[in-house]
Each structure stands twice: as C-alpha cells, then as structure tokens.
Amino acid sequence: MWFGPVSPTVLADLLCMLTFFGLVVYFGLVRTRRFRSNYNTMLLGFAQQFGFEFNPHHAWNGTVMSGMLGPYRCNVWFETVRRRSRRNRSSIYMHVTVVRRSPLNLGLSIAPQGFLTEGLRLPDSITGNQDFIVGHDAFDAVYRIKGFNEAAVRAYLTPHRVNAIMQTQSALGPLQRLSITDQEVSVRFPGIMKELQMVAKSTNALGWLLEQLESEAPSPA
Numbered sequence: 313m314w315f316g317p318v319s320p321t322v323l324a325d326l327l328c329m330l331t332f333f334g335l336v337v338y339f340g341l342v343r344t345r346r347f348r349s350n351y352n353t354m355l356l357g358f359a360q361q362f363g364f365e366f367n368p369h370h371a372w373n374g375t376v377m378s379g380m381l382g383p384y385r386c387n388v389w390f391e392t393v394r395r396r397s398r399r400n401r402s403s404i405y406m407h408v409t410v411v412r413r414s415p416l417n418l419g420l421s422i423a424p425q426g427f428l429t430e431g432l433r434l435p436d437s438i439t440g441n442q443d444f445i446v447g448h449d450a451f452d453a454v455y456r457i458k459g460f461n462e463a464a465v466r467a468y469l470t471p472h473r474v475n476a477i478m479q480t481q482s483a484l485g486p487l488q489r490l491s492i493t494d495q496e497v498s499v500r501f502p503g504i505m506k507e508l509q510m511v512a513k514s515t516n517a518l519g520w521l522l523e524q525l526e527s528e529a530p531s532p533a
Contacts, residue, residue: 351504358508362515364388372404372504381519385411388515390504406505409498410518413526416494418468419460422477423491448474454481476524483517485510497522 352368355376359366364379364386375389387409394402425443444457446469455477459465481490489500499514 351506354506354508358388358512361512362386381410381515382523383413384519384522386515386519387411388511391500404504406501406503406511407498408501408511408515408518409496410515410522411496412494412522416468417460418464418494419458420465420468420492420494421458422455422493424454424489425456446474448478451478454478472527473525476521480517480521484514488514492525497525 356366356368358364359377359379362379362381364377366377367375370376370390372390373392375387378385378387380386387407389407389409391405391407392402393405444459444462444465445452446457446466448471451469451474457465457469477490477492484490484499487502491498491500497518499518501511501514505511
C-alpha cells in the first residue's frame, strides 16, 4: 500500500527519535558495564580478604567466589528470581553459604517464618505445614522448624545451639534471612550488597555459628 512520499521534516524527526533512543541505550550499557566493573573490583577485594577464589564472569546468577572459612567450605553466590507478573520483573539476591564438615541426617530445615518471609499463608492447622516447637518462646516465634523426626530435632536443638542461633540472628541485619539445614548454614541478602563489610561480618558470624552447632553431638532420638 503506498502512502505517498515522506516529507523531509518527517524523516528528520524520525532520525532524531532513533538517535535519541540509540543514545539512551548506549549510555545505559556504558553505565551497566561501569557498575559491573566497579562492583567486581569490590567483590575481588572481598575475596582477597578471605582468601577465596573469585569468578569475574558470574552474571548475577551462580557462584561468585568460594574458599575455606577455617575448616568449612564457604560459597558466595547470586540468585536471580523471576516474578510471575505482566511486567516480568526479577529480583537478585546475594547468598553466603557455609557447609558443614559432616552432614546431619535429620531432614533439618530452620528458616524464618512470618509474613515478611513467607507471605500470606493459611494456618498450619489447615495446611498441615510442619513446624516443630522446641520450647524456646523467642526461637519458636521467629523460626519454622522441620525435620524427619520431631524428637530427634528437639534433641539436636539444645539450649547451647538455640542460643547460638539467636545470637547470630541478632548480629545480622533485619533483612538478612538466616537458614539452617543438614548440609549448611546460610544467609540471603536482599539484593546486590554494596556494603561488603556487612557481608564480611555476616560471613564470619556464619562460621562462628557452625562451630557452635558442631560443638555438641546430636543426642539420640
């Protein structure tokens, strides 16, 4: 279908519009690359502080660095979570994970509970969702506790271990999500952290916590 000749004024306006959007994309890419370069420099300094190996090609998804934190393997990694929405948004989380020397066999899962971490949920009495009560009011209020066997999990969570977990939680920021399993202890940070000294403090806190958790052998069920 022919609409007739295009006037020079329309062509000039179109060229200006394309040039404008091209410049926006160009400077956006330059800014992104500059941020990535500067942030990788910060991450490299963090890795050198702990003697970790560093991966500069992490792409915000997967392991960024790993190494030994005393006797424990430690991994720092990014996770990109895509949200189901019309805008197809995504969120990036930074994780620090410290791995046990010898895994447990309790099916253990300790993670924060409540609206901020779990969202809207039906009562456990309706859903049947597991949550063991260990008898420490503050601990039971903050965490959802799961495992293969309630008696074995309760025996493992001695006052010493519970107090160590609560002490570590109080040392972390309010938005840092502490979780504990048979294999590891970990903290999830809310996004790409620029305050890496806070990350370093939390990393050391996880190492200390794992030492406390391994300082007592699990009692038999």
